[in-house]
Amino acid sequence: MMENLKAIIVFLLFWSIVIWCARIIKRKRDKQMMEFSEELPEMELVTDEEERKYICKNMVEMGKVENLFGGSVFLFNWWTIVRAIVEICREWSNGIAYELLEMSLLIAINGVIAENYRTIIEQKHICEKGVVKKKIVHIKSYRDFGYGSTEGVIEGKEGEIGIDLNRDEDLPFKxxxxxxxxxxxxxxxxxxxPRMKPKDESNKKE
Incomplete structure (x- = not known):
């Protein structure tokens, strides 16, 4: 009995620390994003509905396969967590540390998936109803960080800055x-x- 109580206390303490750290990291990340926004060049509001749809499709939406895979993993993990809870109740007298460890792993995976979907939903809402700005810019150079991560270097307010490329591919821009x-x-x-209409003179950088 005491071993089970210790395991539960460690489980709750661990997740309290994880949640606290996650909140601090999120606040710091949000602050850094807003500070970085101040370095971007002057931009204009996007009011055209077609442009909003284009931005939403290319910047936010996930593919059907990615949605299906992520949703399937999320639901399967919750089903496994429920089974683990039932197993804990059944095997209380034999110790529950292993079941709690398994639950922690599955909860962590589901937390990452849930945060990813939350971000997508938030950005999609912004693309449809919120404030969106744009500017046609010239990419001076490209930075390839490996693992499919590529930035385009553009001129900011006070110097050159690196911005993530759409889908980390530089070919459409070149x-x-x-x-x-x-x-x-x-x-x-x-x-x-990529520009919505790259051959349209009205979209070219002045």
């Missing part, structure tokens, strides 16, 4: 003469997207 649409969302999110 085909358009290294021109891009810089997009900013009111939550501080930003990205470089």
């Amino acid at each position: 085909r358009d003469g290294d021109m891009a649409m810089l997009v900013w969302l009111e939550n501080g999110g930003n990205r470089l997207l």
Whole structure:
């Protein structure tokens, strides 16, 4: 009995620390994003509905396969967690440390998936109803950090800054003469997207 109580106390203490650290990291990340937003060049509001749809599709939405996979893992993990809880009740007298460890792992995975979906839903709402800004910019160079992570270097207010490329691919931008649409969302999110109409003179950088 005492071993089980110790395991529960450790479990609760561990997750209290994890949640506290996660909140601090999120606040710090949000602050850094807003501070970085101040370095971006002057931008104009996006009011055209077609542009909003284009930005939402390219910057926010996940593919059907990704949605299906993420949702399946999320539901399977919760089903396994429920089974673990039932097993804890059944095997109380034999110790529950292993079941709590398994639950912690599954909860952590589901927490990452849930946060990812929360961010997507928030950004999609901003794209549809919130404040979205854009600017056609010229990419001076590219930074490849490996693992599919690539930045485009553009001119900011006080010097050069690196912005993540859409889907981490530089080919669409190079085909358009290294021109891009810089997009900013009111939550501080930003990205470089291929221009909606790269051959349209009205979209070219002045």
